[in-house]
Amino acid sequence: MPELLKKARDFQQGNRRARESDWKGKMGRRKRYYEITIYMEAIAKETMRLHPAVPMLVPRLCKESCEVGGYNIEKDSRVVVNVLAIGRDPTVWENPNEFDPGRFIIKNMDIKGLHNFEFLPFGSGRRMCPGYSLGFQVILSTLANLLHGFSWKLPDNIKNEDLNMDEANGLTIPRKFPLIALATPRLPIHVYNLE
Numbered sequence: 224m225p226e227l228l229k230k231a232r233d234f235q236q237g238n239r240r241a242r243e244s245d246w247k248g249k250m251g252r253r254k255r256y257y258e259i260t261i262y263m264e265a266i267a268k269e270t271m272r273l274h275p276a277v278p279m280l281v282p283r284l285c286k287e288s289c290e291v292g293g294y295n296i297e298k299d300s301r302v303v304v305n306v307l308a309i310g311r312d313p314t315v316w317e318n319p320n321e322f323d324p325g326r327f328i329i330k331n332m333d334i335k336g337l338h339n340f341e342f343l344p345f346g347s348g349r350r351m352c353p354g355y356s357l358g359f360q361v362i363l364s365t366l367a368n369l370l371h372g373f374s375w376k377l378p379d380n381i382k383n384e385d386l387n388m389d390e391a392n393g394l395t396i397p398r399k400f401p402l403i404a405l406a407t408p409r410l411p412i413h414v415y416n417l418e
């Protein structure tokens with residue numbers, strides 16, 4: 224019997240020893256990779272909960288009269304969904320103004336706007352963001368590269384608690400005050416040579 228097939232059969236039959244010696248090393252590395260990925264995703268989600276890029280989504284026109292949260296909404300009303308307020312709603316989120324990525328590890332919430340209506344960074348329904356998957360992956364890879372390549376700190380005259388995270392108004396919300404952070408390379412210098 225070819226070696227691989229034997230391993231597969233051992234694996235399937237629950238042969239613990241064969242499984243452990245063959246897979247332990249690989250799974251250890253993979254597990255660590257998954258842990259880091261899951262935490263990075265949690266950081267990205269928590270950032271989008273507190274600071275959604277599109278705070279009011281795209282306006283909708285109500286197709287039929289309905290009642291939402293005790294309010295009557297007439298047919299043909301224009302409706303805006305305030306995801307910024309939903310993301311900070313104290314009846315839904317514990318300590319809503321606190322930046323705590325751990326909440327997305329304790330409770331897995333997806334970004335697809337299908338199940339978790341308390342968290343809609345890419346909207347929901349037929350007009351939700353078609354680029355949500357690409358957008359989310361770009362956030363993750365950008366963040367990963369910035370953390371891998373540099374150590375970050377605030378300038379000495381700004382303390383963590385003084386960092387102003389206020390937003391400006393707009394269809395999309397930029398920071399009200401620019402972020403000033405000091406980046407120190409943490410990899411061998413030739414890695415940064417772009418020529």
Ligand code: HEM
Pocket residue numbers: 276277280281282343344345346347348349350351352353354355357358359362
């Ligand atoms: C992190 C990145 C992104 C965020 C946070 C984001 C967020 C959003 C949000 C909240 C909406 C409104 C959805 C709604 O009203 O239900 C939207 C719409 C849209 N997004 Fe994105 N987006 C991102 C990246 C992208 C990318 C990469 C693309 C294209 C490749 C894209 C294309 C669009 C388009 C075409 C719409 C309008 C959809 C429609 O009205 O039918 N977005 N986006």
